[in-house]
Amino acid sequence: MDIDTVDTMGLLGGAYRRLGRWNEAEGLELQVLERLRELLGDAHPDTIQAMANLAVTYSKLGRWNEAEGLKLQVLERRRELLGDAHPDTIQAMANLAVTYSNLELEALERLRKLLGELHPDTLRAISNLGSTTHILGRYTDAESLFRVAFEGQKKVLGSKHPNTVNTARHLSVTYASLGKHKETADLKREYGSWDSEADESANGTSESETDESMAEVAIVENSYAEHSLT
Structure with a gap:
């Protein structure tokens, strides 16, 4: 699979996201991320963006732990490449905080029921x-x-x-x-x-x-x- 094919898959995955077809988006985004890692490496901006896209999809599917793992990687890579003050890094921090908020809310509801x-x-x-x-x-x-x-x-x-x-x-x-x-x-x-x-x-x-x-x-x-x- 060459880079042009990967780009086309990424565009299709984005279209599925905009349509709310999250399961279909996930399948494509996983393939895109795996291939970009092979072709460009983990630190390439396109790979980092693919991680961010898949993290959004995981969040929409309610898979908060998987979203958290990817968002942490995105934040770490953007800090290394761009520094803490870059808008993309700040956005990555905010995205991770949203995921933590959802994880905490889920944990809180369980604690309320149990305790x-x-x-x-x-x-x-x-x-x-x-x-x-x-x-x-x-x-x-x-x-x-x-x-x-x-x-x-x-x-x-x-x-x-x-x-x-x-x-x-x-x-x-x-x-x-x-x-x-x-x-x-x-x-x-x-x-x-x-x-x-x-x-x-x-x-x-x-x-x-x-x-x-x-x-x-x-x-x-x-x-x-x-x-x-x-």
Whole structure:
């Protein structure tokens, strides 16, 4: 199979995707990806795009674990070729976050059925989903998730438990993103911030800016750490 034939198959697979014929798209996209790997190698932009296309199809078929594996490869390759700041790399990060969100939602529904709404593992899953939702910029949805987790953790674990404190700090960052300054200040007063000991004179950054930046980093790191352990 030569490269022109592979290109034609890729175009047909794209047409199937646009028509919502996901099973047919998958069959073609698998063949395209395998052949491009043989002809061009894993690091070629066309191969990376073929991975991204197949990952979309897996997502539409609800095969989140397979989608996650491919999206991780796409992100790694684009980071190597283009750097973290390139729009294609940023899009790959966002695509992976969406997959994590769907995986977390599926896990959360199972935990709710098995353990109930107020089990500590269920509440942690709600908080994790809030973190991913925040990363995706869906701050209102993230606020709702964090508030459910926070109220449940206070009731079940107590207000000083590390899980409760972490959720409170995540919630304070989401409040800040929504412009809810009074709620942000109230939570910081009770639970502190992600970087309460930061020396603002060291870099000329205000305390509020440092806190929010550190919290954004913490949210991302915590979210991805959860997935690296599963």
